[in-house]
Amino acid sequence: MSQAANAATSSSKRPYRKGNPLSDADKQRASVARKRATHKEVKVFLEPQLKELLMTMCQEDGLTQAEILARLIEREAQARNII
Structure with missing residues (x-):
């Protein structure tokens, strides 16, 4: 059982960031x-x-x-000849 506990605590995931993630609308407003x-x-x-x-020009x-x-x-x- 101790191996399972070690595996859970030694993961290589990014640490949790505090706060709620921004909504899509909030991200767009910031942009x-x-x-x-x-x-x-x-x-x-x-x-x-x-x-x-x-x-069409954009795609090309x-x-x-x-x-x-x-x-x-x-x-x-x-x-x-403006610029």
């Missing part, structure tokens, strides 16, 4: 709060066909919607 420190939020409504084009390039939009804005700004 958004971190992003707001360095980014600005943009809310956009697009026609369905434009949204599909955006999603393996990028997020924000990354694709940032690239498009930078490209347009360069074309207009």
